[in-house]
Amino acid sequence: MDTKTIKSESAAITAIIAGHNNNSTDLMDILIDVQERFRFISEEAVGIIAKAISSSISEVEQTLSFYHFLSRTPTGKYTVYLNNSAVAEMMGRDEIAQTFEEEAECEFGTVSEDGNIGLFHTSCIGMNDQEPSAIINQRVFTSLSRKGVIELVHAMKNGVEIDDLPGTGVRSNIIRPGPILTMEAQPAEILKKTVSRKPEDVIAEVRAANLRGRGGAGFLTAMKWQLCRAVKAERRYIFCNADEGEPGTFKDRVILTERPELLFAGMVIAGYAIGAAEGILYLRYEYKYMAEHLEDVLRQMREDGLLGKSAVAKQDFDFDIRIQFGGGSYVCGEESALLESAEGKRGEPRDRPPFPVEKGYLQQPTVVNNVETLCAVAKIMLKGSNWYRALGTVESTGTKLLSISGDCERPGVYEVEWGFNVNDILRMVGAEDVQAVQVSGPSGTCIASSEFNRRLAYEDLSTGGSMIVIGNQRDLLKDIVLNFTDFFISESCGSCVPCRAMTIQYKKKLEKILRGNGVAADIDQMLSWEKVMLVNRCGLGQTAANPILSTIRNFRELYNSRLRKHTDFVSEFDLSAAVRESCKITNRIPGPGGG
Amino acid sequence: MNKPLIATTSLAGCFGCHMSIMDLDDRILQLIELIEFNKSPINDIKTLSKECDIGIIEGGCANSDNIRLLKEFRKNCRVLIAVGECAIMGGLPAMRNNSASISECLQEAYIDCVSVQANDEGLIPNDEELPMLLDQVYPCHEIVKIDYFIPGCAPRADLIWDVLTALISGKKMELSYECFKFD
Numbered sequence: 073m074d075t076k077t078i079k080s081e082s083a084a085i086t087a088i089i090a091g092h093n094n095n096s097t098d099l100m101d102i103l104i105d106v107q108e109r110f111r112f113i114s115e116e117a118v119g120i121i122a123k124a125i126s127s128s129i130s131e132v133e134q135t136l137s138f139y140h141f142l143s144r145t146p147t148g149k150y151t152v153y154l155n156n157s158a159v160a161e162m163m164g165r166d167e168i169a170q171t172f173e174e175e176a177e178c179e180f181g182t183v184s185e186d187g188n189i190g191l192f193h194t195s196c197i198g199m200n201d202q203e204p205s206a207i208i209n210q211r212v213f214t215s216l217s218r219k220g221v222i223e224l225v226h227a228m229k230n231g232v233e234i235d236d237l238p239g240t241g242v243r244s245n246i247i248r249p250g251p252i253l254t255m256e257a258q259p260a261e262i263l264k265k266t267v268s269r270k271p272e273d274v275i276a277e278v279r280a281a282n283l284r285g286r287g288g289a290g291f292l293t294a295m296k297w298q299l300c301r302a303v304k305a306e307r308r309y310i311f312c313n314a315d316e317g318e319p320g321t322f323k324d325r326v327i328l329t330e331r332p333e334l335l336f337a338g339m340v341i342a343g344y345a346i347g348a349a350e351g352i353l354y355l356r357y358e359y360k361y362m363a364e365h366l367e368d369v370l371r372q373m374r375e376d377g378l379l380g381k382s383a384v385a386k387q388d389f390d391f392d393i394r395i396q397f398g399g400g401s402y403v404c405g406e407e408s409a410l411l412e413s414a415e416g417k418r419g420e421p422r423d424r425p426p427f428p429v430e431k432g433y434l435q436q437p438t439v440v441n442n443v444e445t446l447c448a449v450a451k452i453m454l455k456g457s458n459w460y461r462a463l464g465t466v467e468s469t470g471t472k473l474l475s476i477s478g479d480c481e482r483p484g485v486y487e488v489e490w491g492f493n494v495n496d497i498l499r500m501v502g503a504e505d506v507q508a509v510q511v512s513g514p515s516g517t518c519i520a521s522s523e524f525n526r527r528l529a530y531e532d533l534s535t536g537g538s539m540i541v542i543g544n545q546r547d548l549l550k551d552i553v554l555n556f557t558d559f560f561i562s563e564s565c566g567s568c569v570p571c572r573a574m575t576i577q578y579k580k581k582l583e584k585i586l587r588g589n590g591v592a593a594d595i596d597q598m599l600s601w602e603k604v605m606l607v608n609r610c611g612l613g614q615t616a617a618n619p620i621l622s623t624i625r626n627f628r629e630l631y632n633s634r635l636r637k638h639t640d641f642v643s644e645f646d647l648s649a650a651v652r653e654s655c656k657i658t659n660r661i662p663g664p665g666g667g
Numbered sequence: 668m669n670k671p672l673i674a675t676t677s678l679a680g681c682f683g684c685h686m687s688i689m690d691l692d693d694r695i696l697q698l699i700e701l702i703e704f705n706k707s708p709i710n711d712i713k714t715l716s717k718e719c720d721i722g723i724i725e726g727g728c729a730n731s732d733n734i735r736l737l738k739e740f741r742k743n744c745r746v747l748i749a750v751g752e753c754a755i756m757g758g759l760p761a762m763r764n765n766s767a768s769i770s771e772c773l774q775e776a777y778i779d780c781v782s783v784q785a786n787d788e789g790l791i792p793n794d795e796e797l798p799m800l801l802d803q804v805y806p807c808h809e810i811v812k813i814d815y816f817i818p819g820c821a822p823r824a825d826l827i828w829d830v831l832t833a834l835i836s837g838k839k840m841e842l843s844y845e846c847f848k849f850d
Contacts, residue, residue: 569820573756577806593812603842604755604818641812651731651799653769658793662731 078116084109085117089124096125097434099135099416103142104357104397108210111190112146138418138565139399140194141357148183148190150228152176153207157196157319158555159477159540163203171218175225189228195402195559196319197358200477200540201245201484209234210360212242242361244326248500250471250487251463252447253330259337262454263378266341267386271301274345278449280457282469287313287405287442288512288536289611293449296439300346300429303437308348311433311440312339313410315356317402318513319559320538323473324443326485328355328362331447332369336393338446340383341453343391346439351393354410357400366395402563406610407440408432409565420567421610444473444537464490468529472537476501478510479543494524494533503541508548508627510540514556515615517622518548548623549630550586556619557582564613570604571613577601578617589642590635595624671720671835674744675707678733679760679804680726683821684751685709688723690824698828701835715743721834722747724813727757728805732798741811746834749813750827752820754806761804769800 088105092098102121106113113136122129136142141153154160154169173179176189183190199205202214211234213224220239227237246253266274279294300308312335316324327335339351353366370393373379383391401419403409408422411433432438441449448470452460461469468490474497477483481502488497498506510518512535519526519533526533542552557579564571581598584590602621608614624631636642651662677685685708691698706715722744728734741747752758763772773791777783807813817830826846833840 569752569756570818573752573758573761577756577808580809597808597813597816600816604816606844607818607848643810645734645805645810647731647734650801650803650805653802654773654800657770657773658791658799660793660795660799662799 081110082116082120085120086124089121094124094126096127097414097416099125099127099132100139100397100399100413103132103136103139104399107142111148111151112143115144118144134418135416138420139357139401141400146183146187146190147192149188150208150234151190151192153192153194153197154180155195155197155199155203155205155207156193156555157200157203157559158552159200159320160196160203160205161551161555162478162546165204167218168204168206168216168221171221172225175222176228189225194358194400195563196317196321198316198322198325198356199242200320200322200475202243203477207358208237211235211237211240212358212361213237213239214242242325242329244329245484246326246330247482247484248486248488250473250489251451252327252334252444252471252473253485253487255331255334257454259333259340259373259378259450260376260384262334262337262450263340263384266344266453267384267389271345271347274341274453275301277457278345278452281448281452281460282457282467283445283448283452283460284468284530285442286444286448286472286537288318288515288534290530290534293441293445296429296441297342297346299427300437300439303430305437307350307434307436308346309433309436309438310339310342310346310348310351311407311410311414311438312351312353312443312446313405313407313440314353314359314443315398315405315410316443317356317405317563318515318536318538319556320475320477320510320513320540321536322475322477323485323537325359325362326475327443327447327473328359328366332366333373334447334450335443336369336373337378338441338448338450339393340378340391341449342439342441342446344386344389346437348439349390349392351391352414352433353393353395354398354404354414355395356398356404360397363395363397370395401565402559403565403610403612406612409610410440411438418565420565421613423609465527465529465531467531472528472535474528474535474537474539476539476541478539478541479503479506479546480541488528490529491527493527494519497528497539498524498541501541503543505544506541507544507546508542508552510538510542510552510556512536513538513540514559514619515612517618518542518552518626520626523626548627549582549634553619553623554579554582554586560616560619564616568608568610568613570601571608571616574601574604575616578620582620584642584644585631585634587644588634588636589644590631591639591642592635593641595628595631595635599624670701670703672705672717673702673707673721673723673831674705674715674719674740675709675723676725676736676740677708678724678726678737678754678807679729680751680753680758682708682725684725684754687751687819687821687824688827691828692824694824694828698831701832715739717743719744720746721831723750724748724754724807725750726753727760727807728801728810729760730798730800734801734810737807737810746814747811748815748817748830749807750817751822752818755808755816755818757804757806758820761806764803769802772800 122132178184180191204216205214283293284290398404404413404419406421409419413419428438474486561575566572704710706712722740
């Protein structure tokens with residue numbers, strides 16, 4: 073590269089950083105902008121960024137190396153990220169991957185020789201109802217076919233602009249809308265109603281509705297707000313967690329597409345209730361394609377006086393919302409990891425206490441709520457807690473949005489009242505000959521038909537909203553459980569040892585069993601390791617062995633049928649193969665037995 | 668009745684787990700009332716001289732001698748326990764598994780590393796007495812059947828104490844969350 077090019081690149085990077093006021097907490101935005109502009113982040117760029125934000129090279133590298141959409145090496149003019157979720161594989165991902173490789177003339181994990189096309193795998197991108205799908209330069213391409221991929225690569229080779237590439241577009245697939253997904257009021261009406269009441273009364277209304285967090289953990293929303301409000305602080309924050317990374321979940325994507333006003337209204341309500349000055353939508357990078365649309369909605373709300381100084385014409389209520397993008401990391405869906413990421417750091421969960429409601433974003437009291445929770449809040453303020461409590465069951469009030477995919481006729485988003493049982497749902501989605509249902513994604517549980525009479529409710533079968541239907545034609549252990557285990561291995565933040573390393577032991581055991589070399593003791597060992605997984609700091613790490621553990625519990629016969637009988641132990645270790653390389657280097661001949 | 672016999676060894680470990688056994692402090696005196704040590708770095712007995720009741724393994728398998736010793740323990744111990752992260756999942760030594768081949772490891776250790784001195788000929792040790800490095804560092808459960816796992820890096824002395832006394836007395840032990848939750 074000549075000096076002139078280097079100079080202009082440095083200037084461009086410096087301008088990007090200046091656009092973020094050289095602020096170290098904006099590191100994620102800076103890195104994303106540089107990545108998008110240059111298709112990678114060079115060593116020079118890292119140096120320039122570190123200097124400009126008064127940080128160190130290693131700190132910038134730490135953040136940069138954590139997120140899989142940020143790269144230190146060139147990723148191609150067109151960067152293809154093909155989803156490798158289990159459902160993508162069920163829908164024929166292998167053929168699509170192969171076609172990409174043949175047409176682009178490079179393998180996954182590499183960039184074509186001319187630097188034009190880079191092919192990469194990525195974890196679930198929230199398109200399970202329209203797989204196989206891929207992200208190319210922040211645009212999403214769904215329901216890919218072999219023919220479609222050939223056209224796509226041809227267009228990329230001819231330098232077609234990203235927006236003109238064939239086949240882009242995401243469908244919302246709302247099959248069954250309910251109260252959340254049917255818009256009955258403009259945000260202005262909801263918010264005027266809200267600010268006419270005292271913040272304490274708003275919290276009381278949400279408490280009366282018995283609303284629980286929809287991200288999966290089910291913590292009482294009003295209690296979270298109350299705890300945050302009670303902490304004395306200069307500044308409070310409300311975060312919306314839109315990092316839905318649990319494979320099989322895509323309901324937040326649909327809400328963000330179809331009902332962003334409702335969500336933003338929910339954020340304003342929460343901000344008003346806890347006394348926050350800023351709302352931050354933490355949006356996963358996979359959904360970057362929505363950025364313009366969401367910014368338009370926010371702009372309109374500002375114009376309408378619903379955001380900004382004296383928001384909703386309420387004196388002393390200054391509140392605005394901004395969008396913070398992630399960089400590709402499942403763990404950032406955990407609230408404390410999300411906050412770390414928003415501060416420009418690696419998305420590693422924090423140790424607790426203190427909880428985010430005491431010390432959250434920038435050490436200030438912070439509430440993190442799920443997209444769906446905040447939408448429910450907006451509806452509760454509009455129609456009242458009595459209306460809301462009448463929906464669902466006594467302990468699980470309201471409705472739940474389900475993202476349903478896999479072996480069924482009508483994959484998509486369904487809004488149902490809590491209390492529906494699994495059989496009802498399977499009928500609704502047109503699923504027959506069902507072997508298993510993965511409830512709440514890989515971190516949840518895999519249930520067999522004997523449990524299909526269970527009800528979706530916090531008190532019975534709790535769910536964050538992902539349901540993957542697995543037909544009888546699938547090899548559950550090989551097609552699903554192994555894929556989920558790989559997912560946890562690749563998405564571990566690496567902070568806690570069992571999540572980082574024990575998951576690999578689990579995978580190796582499973583593969584041993586799949587090769588027909590497992591014995592009963594291998595199953596017992598995997599069960600005995602369960603307690604070790606609890607050492608992990610966050611809920612995601614603690615559930616990282618669930619794909620295997622829940623199928624051992626519910627599908628034991630699938631394991632048993634592959635075990636070797638009448639033998640105590642089988643080792644696949646081969647000593648002579650294991651010492652071959654070191655013998656060669658040292659010119660030695662292995663002794664008897666290889667040693 | 669004879670006291671149960673215990674043998675312990677460290678394979679590809681750092682002896683931290685054995686330090687944890689030493690960390691039993693004065694309970695070591697109680698322990699030797701209950702059991703008798705056979706081969707162990709604790710008493711410096713070098714070889715397994717009898718069939719033992721309990722074998723304690725620290726560390727994973729990084730070389731051919733680790734494999735030999737682990738198999739010898741399995742053959743001679745009724746109950747075999749993998750203690751600590753390295754024995755259970757390979758631990759720090761296993762960091763080489765996905766990052767470097769054997770030749771790269773040896774090249775770095777004996778030739779390229781900045782701290783290497785006086786090896787102008789670029790020799791890599793190859794004496795017959797030295798064990799052969801394995802292509803990977805293996806957790807013990809891939810080589811022999813392991814009966815119990817005690818997690819931790821290193822497991823706390825209390826946990827080791829609880830496991831040993833439960834095994835000797837035949838009582839069920841409760842693994843509370845706190846006993847191996849560190850942060």
